[in-house]
Amino acid sequence: MMTFEENIEQYRSIIDDVSLPTVREWKSKHLAGKVVGMFPVYTPFELPHAAGMLPVGVYGAGGKVEIDHADSRIQSFVCSIARSTLELGLRGMLNELDVLWFPSICDVARNLSGVWKPNVPNQHVEYIHFPQNMMSAAAPVYYRAELQRLLGNLQSLAGQEISRDALNRSIHQFNRNRELSRTLYRIKSVTPWLLSTYEAYVLMRLGTLIPVEEHNRILQNVLPEIQNRNPKPRDYVRVMLEGGFCEQPPLELMQVIEEAGCYIVNDDLLLHTRWFEEPVPVTDDPLLSLAEAYIHRSRYSSVRHYGNKPRKEQFLEKIRENNVDGVIFCAPKFCEPALLDYVLLKDESEKQSINYLTFEYEEKMGTFESIRTQVETFVESVMFFS
Amino acid sequence: MSEERYKYQGIGRELQKQLLTSWYDRLQSAFGDGRKVAYLFVPGNIAEFLRVFDFELVFPEVNALQCGVRKLSGDLILKAEDVGYSSDVCGYVKNDIGMVLAGNVGPSGHTLPKPDLLLCTYCGCTTFIKWFEALSHYYNVPLVMLDIPYLREGKIEEVDRQYVVAQLKELAVICEKITGKRYDHEKLVEITRHSAEAEDLWVQILHSAKHKPSPFDSYFEAVFFMAPIYVLRGLPECTRYYREAMREIQERIDHGIGPIPEEKFRVVIEGPPPWPHFRAFWELLKKWGVCAVASSYSKVGGYWDHGFRHDPSRPLESIAEYCLTCYTNLSLPMRTDLLRQYAEEYDADAIVIHSVKSCRSFSVGQADMRDQFIRKWDIPTLLIESDLADPRYFQVAQLRNRIDAFFESLEHKRLVQVG
Numbered sequence: 001m002m003t004f005e006e007n008i009e010q011y012r013s014i015i016d017d018v019s020l021p022t023v024r025e026w027k028s029k030h031l032a033g034k035v036v037g038m039f040p041v042y043t044p045f046e047l048p049h050a051a052g053m054l055p056v057g058v059y060g061a062g063g064k065v066e067i068d069h070a071d072s073r074i075q076s077f078v079c080s081i082a083r084s085t086l087e088l089g090l091r092g093m094l095n096e097l098d099v100l101w102f103p104s105i106c107d108v109a110r111n112l113s114g115v116w117k118p119n120v121p122n123q124h125v126e127y128i129h130f131p132q133n134m135m136s137a138a139a140p141v142y143y144r145a146e147l148q149r150l151l152g153n154l155q156s157l158a159g160q161e162i163s164r165d166a167l168n169r170s171i172h173q174f175n176r177n178r179e180l181s182r183t184l185y186r187i188k189s190v191t192p193w194l195l196s197t198y199e200a201y202v203l204m205r206l207g208t209l210i211p212v213e214e215h216n217r218i219l220q221n222v223l224p225e226i227q228n229r230n231p232k233p234r235d236y237v238r239v240m241l242e243g244g245f246c247e248q249p250p251l252e253l254m255q256v257i258e259e260a261g262c263y264i265v266n267d268d269l270l271l272h273t274r275w276f277e278e279p280v281p282v283t284d285d286p287l288l289s290l291a292e293a294y295i296h297r298s299r300y301s302s303v304r305h306y307g308n309k310p311r312k313e314q315f316l317e318k319i320r321e322n323n324v325d326g327v328i329f330c331a332p333k334f335c336e337p338a339l340l341d342y343v344l345l346k347d348e349s350e351k352q353s354i355n356y357l358t359f360e361y362e363e364k365m366g367t368f369e370s371i372r373t374q375v376e377t378f379v380e381s382v383m384f385f386s
Numbered sequence: 387m388s389e390e391r392y393k394y395q396g397i398g399r400e401l402q403k404q405l406l407t408s409w410y411d412r413l414q415s416a417f418g419d420g421r422k423v424a425y426l427f428v429p430g431n432i433a434e435f436l437r438v439f440d441f442e443l444v445f446p447e448v449n450a451l452q453c454g455v456r457k458l459s460g461d462l463i464l465k466a467e468d469v470g471y472s473s474d475v476c477g478y479v480k481n482d483i484g485m486v487l488a489g490n491v492g493p494s495g496h497t498l499p500k501p502d503l504l505l506c507t508y509c510g511c512t513t514f515i516k517w518f519e520a521l522s523h524y525y526n527v528p529l530v531m532l533d534i535p536y537l538r539e540g541k542i543e544e545v546d547r548q549y550v551v552a553q554l555k556e557l558a559v560i561c562e563k564i565t566g567k568r569y570d571h572e573k574l575v576e577i578t579r580h581s582a583e584a585e586d587l588w589v590q591i592l593h594s595a596k597h598k599p600s601p602f603d604s605y606f607e608a609v610f611f612m613a614p615i616y617v618l619r620g621l622p623e624c625t626r627y628y629r630e631a632m633r634e635i636q637e638r639i640d641h642g643i644g645p646i647p648e649e650k651f652r653v654v655i656e657g658p659p660p661w662p663h664f665r666a667f668w669e670l671l672k673k674w675g676v677c678a679v680a681s682s683y684s685k686v687g688g689y690w691d692h693g694f695r696h697d698p699s700r701p702l703e704s705i706a707e708y709c710l711t712c713y714t715n716l717s718l719p720m721r722t723d724l725l726r727q728y729a730e731e732y733d734a735d736a737i738v739i740h741s742v743k744s745c746r747s748f749s750v751g752q753a754d755m756r757d758q759f760i761r762k763w764d765i766p767t768l769l770i771e772s773d774l775a776d777p778r779y780f781q782v783a784q785l786r787n788r789i790d791a792f793f794e795s796l797e798h799k800r801l802v803q804v805g
């Protein structure tokens with residue numbers, strides 16, 4: 001039997017492999033099976049799942065390929081995830097994906113969906129307009145219709161109806177997945193010495209590449225293993241990461257932050273796994289159920305308008321719930337939603353005398369030494385001066 | 387052009403200036419006299435609807451562009467960067483927030499009133515939401531959203547139209563509460579009638595560029611001529627303005643005069659102008675006898691030239707359609723196709739794309755558009771880059787080289803063809 005650590009390293013090699021080994025394996029077992037690629041931050045993965053398809057997270061190339069072709073298509077002042085995702089598409093490295101979904105998170109993702117069509121003509125692309133008027137009684141109706149449209153397209157692709165029961169079964173599986181993720185995150189928040197962010201991240205990221213049932217099994221098995229570890233708690237400061245909701249920071253960056261003396265007790269990485277903080281109700285109208293969950297029960301995020309409860313309030317709640325000593329604002333370079341929100345959240349942190357540190361990252365970063373020094377200095381100032 | 391024998395020349399610019407000045411005067415005097423003020427975006431602006439409740443309208447984008455023209459944006463952007471805004475985000479947002487931080491003194495020196503209604507007409511650009519969320523923070527006023535679904539399927543979907551109409555009805559209740567005035571449908575009918583009249587005239591002006599030589603520059607002049615249709619639409623003075631402006635254009639047609647002494651190249655321009663260097667940019671093109679015969683930027687706040695009008699017989703539905711079809715809300719393939727159509731309809735020699743560094747909404751995908759124009763349709767296309775608000779990104783020497791090289795080669799091609 002492999003140890004927990006060995007498993008993590010094996011999963012890491014899977015998530016590092018841009019040739020999508022788990023997807024190829026799935027396709028070899030499901031010969032007529034279709035795969036739906038999903039650009040972050042959140043898309044309704046229950047739909048393809050209910051159609052017997054494999055929903056897969058598309059998170060760019062993480063610095064693993066050179067950007068040669070995409071540079072002539074997308075300017076240099078655009079985040080790396082958009083450019084490297086397009087690069088993978090142009091190189092045919094996403095050909096295993098039959099459909100690609102782009103959510104309405106920002107202008108870049110929106111236009112990328114438009115650039116995709118002429119450049120990767122054989123892939124079916126959908127742009128999903130998520131409702132932004134959270135106060136409107138018409139929003140659930142609108143979004144339900146949008147889900148129905150997506151479902152209709154999946155039905156034509158699958159060549160069969162997708163039943164209400166199938167949708168509810170999928171909702172149930174993903175509710176289970178969210179519950180297990182919550183437990184994992186609770187461990188990280190309450191006993192952060194039991195599980196590093198690097199490990200938690202690898203576990204969660206794997207879930208974007210395999211069927212949800214399999215991921216549920218893995219999480220179910222590792223949770224007791226994690227509880228049984230017994231490393232000594234260290235005198236670290238408890239920090240929350242904010243800003244990495246779409247393009248993911250390099251794994252080394254998370255390790256550097258932790259090595260420099262931080263427990264990352266909460267973060268907004270791979271946000272889709274924790275998009276709903278409560279289970280989505282199983283009802284007679286599963287699409288409406290998903291729509292209402294999106295509108296009324298989504299986690300706060302820079303790419304979703306907040307309705308009547310400003311994001312900064314929800315941000316402060318997260319800080320309090322997790323008993324955080326400081327916030328690390330780390331956003332991808334050129335990510336407008338993160339960079340614009342940063343000012344408001346930073347202001348709020350100042351008002352509440354919450355320590356914070358700020359830096360930007362890219363998929364391809366040469367060295368992390370200057371960030372290490374910044375984090376060390378931050379840790380010292382939090383420990384000794386506050 | 388403005389010689390004695392011409393009766394109407396210059397009137398479009400002059401009257402526009404007067405109207406905008408009196409609009410800013412009206413805004414400044416709205417302090418404390420009970421008039422309510424709504425902030426909203428130009429694209430998808432529902433001016434007609436808000437006029438039912440007698441709101442005074444403030445358009446932060448118009449302030450930002452005016453600051454650009456008056457060369458105030460550089461300092462305002464720095465002010466916003468001082469409080470933490472990144473050098474990589476939309477210059478309009480920073481310009482506006484810089485203005486708020488500096489006491490909300492507008493580009494014309496008028497102090498602007500705070501919003502009673504902060505209405506985010508989310509019409510394509512997602513930065514709009516972030517922008518108004520920031521204003522909500524700085525003004526401490528709640529944000530009201532009007533969510534306009536993007537034309538992701540290349541056309542208006544019935545469900546999208548219904549969603550927008552439903553939101554308008556909900557908005558009526560909010561407006562009633564803020565202003566204490568009832569929603570009056572007849573008044574809306576009357577206002578949309580004024581809008582449609584002005585729109586007819588505006589389209590005549592836009593179409594005039596089909597003449598050869600064109601009497602009108604559909605980019606460098608249109609950006610001024612379009613102001614009333616965006617900020618004063620629905621008011622009788624807006625229609626009056628376009629009637630006068632049309633006289634100027636007619637006179638130009640009658641006398642064969644145009645925006646440049648000799649039209650040599652007809653182009654379609656895509657993208658917002660570099661406001662702080664507007665004149666300099668124009669000069670770079672004028673030198674080659676370039677006239678813009680159509681542009682996308684003059685459609686940001688409404689796209690009428692292929693037939694849409696506000697419709698008094700179905701005002702709410704037509705307002706919804708107006709919002710849905712603004713240029714900023716068109717999908718990338720729709721934008722590409724529109725520009726191609728313009729090149730054909732207006733018999734243009736080339737397309738010029740001014741790519742704006744801090745506006746990803748416009749610029750991401752433009753390189754691909756260029757590629758398609760050249761490869762699929764054989765339309766010579768020039769792509770140049772600077773910014774709409776941030777003066778630091780305007781590299782005049784570099785731009786001149788690119789522009790000169792492009793038109794030199796077009797000229798050369800022409801000579802070879804003629805030969």
Ligand code: SF4
Binds near residue numbers: 080081105106246338
């Ligand atoms: S990283 Fe930011 S800018 Fe880039 S696609 Fe994601 S949300 Fe958009």
Ligand code: SF4
Binds near residue numbers: 512514
């Ligand atoms: S359209 Fe461009 S300039 Fe206007 S708000 Fe959006 S990003 Fe900024």
